Amino acid sequence: MTKQPLLDVDHLKTYFYLDDERVAKAVDDISFSVYPGETVALVGESGSGKSITALSIMQLINKPGRIIDGAILMNGEELLKLSTKQMTKVRGNDVAMIFQEPMTALNPVYTIGNQITEMLRKHKKMNKQQAKTRAIELLNTVGIPRAEEVIHEYPHQLSGGMRQRVMIAMAISCEPKLLIADEPTTALDVTIQAQILDLMADMREKFDMALLLITHDLGVVSEYADRVMVMYGGQIVEEAPTKQLLRTTKHPYTKGLLGSIPKLEEDTNRLEAIKGTVPPAYDFPAGCRFSSRCPFVMEKCTQVNPELELIESNHNVRCHLYEDGGNTDE
Amino acid sequence: MYKYIIRRILVFIPMLFALTVIVFGLAQAAPGDALTGQQLADPRVDPEVYEKQREALGLNDPIPVQYAKWISNVAQGDFGKSLVFNGRSVADLIEARFANTLYLGIFSLFITIVVAIPIGIYSARKPYSLLDYAATGFGFLGLAIPNFFFGLIAIYVLSINLGWFPAQGTLSGPGMAGFEAFFSRLHHMVLPGITLGLAGTATYMRYMRSEVLDVLGSDYIRTAKAKGMSDSNVLYKHTLRNALIPIITLMGFEIGVLLSGAVITEQVFQYPGLGTLFISSVTNRDFPVVMAITLILGILILIGNLLADIFYSIVDPRIRYD
Numbered sequence: 001m002t003k004q005p006l007l008d009v010d011h012l013k014t015y016f017y018l019d020d021e022r023v024a025k026a027v028d029d030i031s032f033s034v035y036p037g038e039t040v041a042l043v044g045e046s047g048s049g050k051s052i053t054a055l056s057i058m059q060l061i062n063k064p065g066r067i068i069d070g071a072i073l074m075n076g077e078e079l080l081k082l083s084t085k086q087m088t089k090v091r092g093n094d095v096a097m098i099f100q101e102p103m104t105a106l107n108p109v110y111t112i113g114n115q116i117t118e119m120l121r122k123h124k125k126m127n128k129q130q131a132k133t134r135a136i137e138l139l140n141t142v143g144i145p146r147a148e149e150v151i152h153e154y155p156h157q158l159s160g161g162m163r164q165r166v167m168i169a170m171a172i173s174c175e176p177k178l179l180i181a182d183e184p185t186t187a188l189d190v191t192i193q194a195q196i197l198d199l200m201a202d203m204r205e206k207f208d209m210a211l212l213l214i215t216h217d218l219g220v221v222s223e224y225a226d227r228v229m230v231m232y233g234g235q236i237v238e239e240a241p242t243k244q245l246l247r248t249t250k251h252p253y254t255k256g257l258l259g260s261i262p263k264l265e266e267d268t269n270r271l272e273a274i275k276g277t278v279p280p281a282y283d284f285p286a287g288c289r290f291s292s293r294c295p296f297v298m299e300k301c302t303q304v305n306p307e308l309e310l311i312e313s314n315h316n317v318r319c320h321l322y323e324d325g326g327n328t329d330e
Numbered sequence: 331m332y333k334y335i336i337r338r339i340l341v342f343i344p345m346l347f348a349l350t351v352i353v354f355g356l357a358q359a360a361p362g363d364a365l366t367g368q369q370l371a372d373p374r375v376d377p378e379v380y381e382k383q384r385e386a387l388g389l390n391d392p393i394p395v396q397y398a399k400w401i402s403n404v405a406q407g408d409f410g411k412s413l414v415f416n417g418r419s420v421a422d423l424i425e426a427r428f429a430n431t432l433y434l435g436i437f438s439l440f441i442t443i444v445v446a447i448p449i450g451i452y453s454a455r456k457p458y459s460l461l462d463y464a465a466t467g468f469g470f471l472g473l474a475i476p477n478f479f480f481g482l483i484a485i486y487v488l489s490i491n492l493g494w495f496p497a498q499g500t501l502s503g504p505g506m507a508g509f510e511a512f513f514s515r516l517h518h519m520v521l522p523g524i525t526l527g528l529a530g531t532a533t534y535m536r537y538m539r540s541e542v543l544d545v546l547g548s549d550y551i552r553t554a555k556a557k558g559m560s561d562s563n564v565l566y567k568h569t570l571r572n573a574l575i576p577i578i579t580l581m582g583f584e585i586g587v588l589l590s591g592a593v594i595t596e597q598v599f600q601y602p603g604l605g606t607l608f609i610s611s612v613t614n615r616d617f618p619v620v621m622a623i624t625l626i627l628g629i630l631i632l633i634g635n636l637l638a639d640i641f642y643s644i645v646d647p648r649i650r651y652d
Contacts, residue, residue: 058555058556060552060555060556062547084561085560088558088559088560088561089558090558091555091556091557091558092556092557092558092559093558096556096557097556099549099552099553099556101549104548104549104550105549105550105552105553106550106553107550107553107554107568107572108550108572108646108647108648109571109572109575109645109646109647110567110568110571118557118559118563118567119557119558119559122558122559122560123558154647154648156647156648167553170553170557
């Protein structure tokens with residue numbers, strides 16, 4: 001890849017200082033890049049640090065959390081060095097974000113129109129009339145019928161799917177270069193999920209944005225993402241282009257995730273599941289963070305946390321199994 | 331929205347009716363009547379005389395008839411005649427007092443809002459800061475100190491020792507007019523106003539703090555920030571309106587509480603409002619006055635609730651459509 005990365009996250013650490021003794025290492029030394037126009041998926045269970053990674057990029061981490069180290073470069077500009085005020089010009093304008101809960105993500109006391117136009121007026125310096133016209137266009141673009149009426153309506157008058165469309169309309173309103181979608185379809189009906197994801201893919205193409213898609217749904221990943229990063233315990237454990245990752249899965253955790261998806265062609269009675277739950281971010285096991293749940297755990301795993309290493313072209317894995325070219329395939 | 335307001339007003343009417351029945355019923359249930367006191371005071375008078383007077387005043391009529399007479403008079407603004415103040419009409423007696431109490435209530439509410447809301451917001455933005463702790467401490471004190479006690483301390487310190495504010499009354503002297511009278515009135519209202527508003531200020535401060543904290547943590551505030559809205563926009567546009575919704579509801583009740591709570595405060599400051607009149611009327615068994623004041627306070631509480639509901643529907647669009 002010779003292109004300049006759009007977003008470059010470099011050794012990012014976001015810790016939450018819970019009390020005097022406990023520090024939750026929600027994001028612990030993460031580095032990745034997103035290139036213009038590509039769709040990158042960030043995958044992992046709840047509590048693996050996906051959302052905190054996204055919020056760190058937006059610098060919307062609330063206390064007691066803090067970005068303690070690392071750099072976030074957007075088109076070469078270091079975001080962590082910007083002042084609070086400068087950062088408000090980046091949010092919504094260069095990077096936009098869509099959240100998981102469309103039901104509560106819109107302010108209940110203002111009209112849809114008000115909430116879209118305030119962005120256009122701030123970032124694009126439009127006047128009231130221009131902003132209104134643009135808001136109606138945007139609502140039409142994201143497939144909301146009777147847009148002229150909807151801009152005068154309140155969020156509670158719309159369904160969850162419609163609200164998520166409004167969120168997308170808001171996110172693309174200032175034509176950002178990067179769109180971060182944090183589990184945008186988790187709270188929606190299955191039938192609506194595909195519509196929303198297709199809409200986002202269309203918008204990505206139409207506005208030539210890069211998309212950072214946060215999800216725990218590998219089905220979604222296989223359909224929409226160019227590249228996948230799998231997160232566990234605040235770290236990236238495997239990273240590869242989507243097809244490569246699905247075809248030659250390396251990390252035991254990724255294998256576990258894939259194993260827990262029901263497959264139509266196979267007749268099984270029970271789905272496989274990864275044993276246990278994600279350990280809390282203030283109490284990771286020593287050594288590899290997945291060692292407490294890994295079926296291939298070795299003695300070394302409980303002592304030394306492996307590095308993320310390139311083992312094939314474009315394929316990074318954080319696992320002791322691959323250090324000397326070995327693998328878990330029978 | 332208009333539909334909603336009309337519906338609320340329609341509900342107001344039966345409540346008003348129930349209120350009059352209760353007030354009348356309570357007055358009836360109280361032992362003795364308007365003449366009992368006089369009878370006891372002067373036992374030499376022939377009981378026949380009182381019996382005749384009772385008949386003449388309609389006190390022996392069946393209760394529903396008495397109620398009907400009373401309510402039709404009240405509807406015309408005629409609350410009867412005071413039994414104590416040389417037979418002056420109750421409406422007359424109340425009018426001037428009512429204005430005083432109303433001024434005091436408005437003044438006190440104004441102080442409450444001006445003090446409590448900014449401090450509450452500050453506390454929420456900087457929780458666990460020095461000022462937040464100070465405000466919390468003040469809140470506890472404000473709620474814990476009884477009105478009358480705070481009033482006495484205020485008089486002792488600010489009036490007697492320092493001489494900054496007058497301790498009682500409404501005007502410094504007779505024959506004042508215009509601005510002079512207005513400022514004299516304000517000057518006299520400072521101590522009773524603060525005393526009356528103390529508990530309310532403490533309550534609102536705490537409410538405002540927890541509401542703003544709550545709203546600041548909500549998803550739509552995160553959305554607003556993610557949209558690149560400035561801190562002041564997030565606070566004053568997106569947070570405040572949502573945080574004020576429950577406060578406005580409380581405010582409606584507060585109108586009633588302030589006016590009826592003024593009874594004690596007015597007594598402490600010898601402020602010639604409805605409260606002092608109420609207490610003297612109760613001790614004198616001046617039933618027409620007691621009934622009139624109870625009814626007026628009841629109506630004010632109902633109006634307060636009605637206003638709260640209407641304001642509520644204005645700030646919160648979700649209310650209008652159910």
